[in-house]
Amino acid sequence: MKNPLIIYDSLTGNVDRFASRLEYRKMKVSPELEIKQPYLLVTYTTGFGEVPRSTQEFLQRNHSNLLGVASSGNKNWGQLFAKSADIISSQYNVPILCKFELSGTYNDTERFIREVNRIVQFNSKVDRIKQ
Numbered sequence: 001m002k003n004p005l006i007i008y009d010s011l012t013g014n015v016d017r018f019a020s021r022l023e024y025r026k027m028k029v030s031p032e033l034e035i036k037q038p039y040l041l042v043t044y045t046t047g048f049g050e051v052p053r054s055t056q057e058f059l060q061r062n063h064s065n066l067l068g069v070a071s072s073g074n075k076n077w078g079q080l081f082a083k084s085a086d087i088i089s090s091q092y093n094v095p096i097l098c099k100f101e102l103s104g105t106y107n108d109t110e111r112f113i114r115e116v117n118r119i120v121q122f123n124s125k126v127d128r129i130k131q
């Protein structure tokens with residue numbers, strides 16, 4: 001996996017903006033989207049610390065290729081800040097890349113890219129061992 005694929009979900013545009021700053025291949029969650037290759041997910045947190053329904057439904061169909069997750073949120077929600085990353089991480093046993101507020105800062109983007117690189121390197125090693 002040399003060229004990572006980012007799948008993102010966004011309701012009010014913050015994650016759209018975060019994703020637009022990333023120079024990776026990207027696709028937005030949509031009702032019929034099927035992903036047949038490894039990908040990283042960026043979503044947001046809704047309700048009281050909940051995973052958006054659109055993200056949940058996407059993951060029900062596509063969780064087998066999920067490599068890691070990041071979530072947007074708002075620190076006003078205290079303990080529930082970006083909790084959808086925690087829920088998805090424990091439900092599907094994947095690492096959290098980062099949690100960020102709204103559309104994220106420059107530092108959030110840098111951290112996300114660092115974590116993606118780490119996962120890409122790890123997966124390339126796994127691929128070599130499997131060959």
Ligand SMILES: Cc1cc2nc3c(=O)[nH]c(=O)nc-3n(C[C@H](O)[C@H](O)[C@H](O)COP(=O)(O)O)c2cc1C
Pocket residue numbers: 009010011012013014015016044045046047048049050072073074075077080081082083101102103
């Ligand atoms: C109804 C509602 C519930 C929310 N609940 C949470 C929450 O529990 N935890 C959190 O960190 N952020 C929460 N947020 C903030 C959103 O996660 C945040 O605004 C995010 O950037 C939205 O992403 P989007 O603009 O890409 O849809 C909530 C926002 C709304 C409108």
